[in-house]
Amino acid sequence: MVLKTPLVCCVKSLKLYNFRNYLNSELNCDGHSVVIVGNNGVGKTNILEAISLLSKGKGIRSANANEMCNSGTNINWVVHYDFFDGNNLNSIGIASKQDRKLININGKIQSNYSLLNELSNVIWFAPQMDYILLKGPGTRLKFFDRIVSTFKEKYALYFIKYRRAKSERSKLLKENILDDGWLTGLEDIMAGCGTHISLMRFSVLQVLQETINQDLSGFLPKANLQLTTQLPKEKGFDKIVSHYKNCLRQSRKKDSLCNHVSFGVHNDNFQISHQQKQLASNLCSTGEQKLLLLSTVMASVRARYTSPILLLDDVMSYLDKQYRGAILEEILDVGCQTWISDVNDQNFLGHKESFEFFTVRDNQIINYS
Ligand SMILES: Nc1ncnc2c1ncn2[C@@H]1O[C@H](COP(=O)(O)OP(=O)(O)OP(=O)(O)O)[C@@H](O)[C@H]1O
Ligand SMILES: [Mg+2]
Structure with a gap:
């Protein structure tokens, strides 16, 4: 069992203002890996999406900045991160302005993503990727x-x-x-x-x-x-x-x-096949295809010199107990900060000490570790 230890390159806390279903909510994980548990539609993926904005592009949902504004208020959203880059703690703010994103790092407005890219790297696996093969x-x-x-x-x-x-x-x-x-x-x-x-x-x-x-x-x-x-x-x-x-x-x-x-x-x-079974991926089962993709993603995390932040959205669906355990062991062995969303915290039995657990109630993020 791997105990919670602060990890290299991690989000220590997150604040969301007018972002998706969150008017004003925050999450403090002190750099530990995070599991967000809750029923469908409570806003788990929205939290992962906020983290995914630390990488260049449109994030885990490929959404435009204005889609992320809370539909009730319709005013610009702001996400704030206390972000540890392996050496220093940084205060990072990302905000929407019409359909653009404004980035502020340690009090300085950035004209582009280059400094943010130097500091952070986010890799994700989302449900829409299950059928890529x-x-x-x-x-x-x-x-x-x-x-x-x-x-x-x-x-x-x-x-x-x-x-x-x-x-x-x-x-x-x-x-x-x-x-x-x-x-x-x-x-x-x-x-x-x-x-x-x-x-x-x-x-x-x-x-x-x-x-x-x-x-x-x-x-x-x-x-x-x-x-x-x-x-x-x-x-x-x-x-x-x-x-x-x-x-x-x-x-x-x-x-x-x-x-x-x-x-x-x-x-x-680009093609992927199952090494042990010597089988083309399109002949593999749904779960096997997902595992092949996941193992490719996990290899990309392992192979990097600086550890990225890993987002795994609803990653346990289709996986049996043995593979759910294997994924968790792999995540803990790789050692990067990982954010996982799931509807069921029973999937993490035996690993509860390795993550901070959060749930969402009335659009507020609650720690229940
Ligand atoms: N721009 C927005 N403004 C307000 N609420 C929004 C906005 N975009 C999405 N939502 C809300 O967020 C909810 C979806 O959140 P999210 O996708 O994070 O849920 P989830 O917990 O991941 O659910 P699932 O378990 O089904 O994946 C929607 O039900 C919707 O009500
Ligand atoms: Mg979701």
Whole structure:
């Protein structure tokens, strides 16, 4: 049994004002891992969503800032965190202003997310991710890309540049604007950024697979990760870029006819299979698929040098008693601050000393550890 100890990189307290169903509520956990228990609709995921805003993007629900305003008051929301970054305690405020988020760190308003990203990193697993493995390659690649972006600082930047150039090239081809200089310029960006994206994806894939094979708890099913790509492998950066440019140039006509970019890293295929059973994930049961995804997420947490905050929303559903225990053992062994929501605190029997327990009553968060 792991006793409660303050953990590296953690939220020590959280205050919510006009955020979702919370008009004014707070939670003090002193950096321990947290379990939020309560009936459906009481506001458990809303708390996890507030924590997820510490990472770049729209958070665990992919919601816009104005959707998070309490519908009764409709005034701007504020979330305040006492956040320990491993060295210092920081006072972080995130507030909505129309559809934007304002960030204040230790009294200074930030013009972007860069300082917040340096301080915090949040990884999550939410119910809408349970069925990723049954969906198309785009959804699976998105899941993997989110993991890659938590390892590689510049990944998101290359990704945005790539997507912009790709969409501009498609527009030119669609409108039959066959300006060679313009198209070549865009293809150069796509080839350069695409090659960076590909190399980063493969390097993270390797780290994840090594972590799954060597470090992951033997009680969780192990995933075999596979990424297939149209790009040539085992060549130098420049050679891949020049091959990429050539392929794009040669496919201009085809792409304009089929209205699709036929070559590139957006066509990569990320797949997961069950190592022990040697079974493709789509043939695995619902619970097994969830466990394969979870073990990939847990490997991404383990493999990181600085421990992220882990959010597991309603993670126990579909899992039997043995696997519920295995997930908890894995979480405690990894040692990062973890926030779990659940409808049933019996799922944590035997681990009660390792978490702070909260419930929600009348839109107030109550500690009942
Ligand atoms: N903008 C908002 N303003 C006020 N209340 C909101 C807003 N958005 C969501 N809610 C309330 O939050 C509730 C949902 O909260 P949440 O999703 O956190 O519940 P939950 O405890 O996670 O439930 P479940 O166990 O079903 O997942 C809704 O019932 C809704 O009443
Ligand atoms: Mg929920």
